[in-house]
Each structure stands twice: as C-alpha cells, then as structure tokens.
Amino acid sequence: MTWKIANSCADCMCPEIQGAWPELPPTTPAWWGTFPNLNHGGTFNQANGGVWAISFAKWVMFTLKGDAGAAEYFKGSGATKDGWQVKAKALDRVPVAH
Numbered sequence: 001m002t003w004k005i006a007n008s009c010a011d012c013m014c015p016e017i018q019g020a021w022p023e024l025p026p027t028t029p030a031w032w033g034t035f036p037n038l039n040h041g042g043t044f045n046q047a048n049g050g051v052w053a054i055s056f057a058k059w060v061m062f063t064l065k066g067d068a069g070a071a072e073y074f075k076g077s078g079a080t081k082d083g084w085q086v087k088a089k090a091l092d093r094v095p096v097a098h
Contacts, residue, residue, distance in 0.1 A: 021087065029094045031059075031074050033084040051082050066096035 024030050033055060035042070043050025058078075061070035073079055075091050 024089070027090055027093060029090045030088065031091065032087040033079055035084055051084070054082065055079060055084070063094055063096060071096070 021030070021032060035051060042052040044052060048054075049056075055073070058067075058070040058073045061067040062074060071091075071094075074086075074088065079086050
C-alpha cells in the first residue's frame, strides 16, 4: 500500500513519485495527492497541521481503523474538495483493520 503527498510538481520529490507511479502494479492500493502552490514544508505550519495533517489522520483512520468516513475522503471527492489533485488506484483493496 502506498500513500504519497507532494506540494506541487515543483516539489523536489515529484519527479521520483511520477516515475514510480506507473511501475506500481494495478492491484497495489495507492493514493497520490499533490497540493499546488506550497513549499516543501506543506501545511504543517497552519493550525492543526492544515490539510496535510488532516489527510494523514484520515489515512490512518481509513487503513488502520476501517473508518468509512475517512475511506470516503480518499475514495470519493473529500480530498479534491480540500484542494488536493489526486491520483488513486485499487483503494477498494486496502486491507483495513476491524
């Protein structure tokens, strides 16, 4: 399972992520979110860590707790409503703890 975030494609990690994305098998659950117009520090200097911290907390709740609302954030439009530009694959295969 893969979870990647980046600020924008100007982020220093973006080329590595872009190169690795097509190599992931189609059955490997993966989510890649980019958030435009941020520096490498993301939103961690904002109140409660901003959207980066929100997405990380929701990812933990989704993958470790099986939280349906958190899962919908990634499978539905929650992340894009928060401003993320998203690529995702095979999220229905994410093994969740119950």
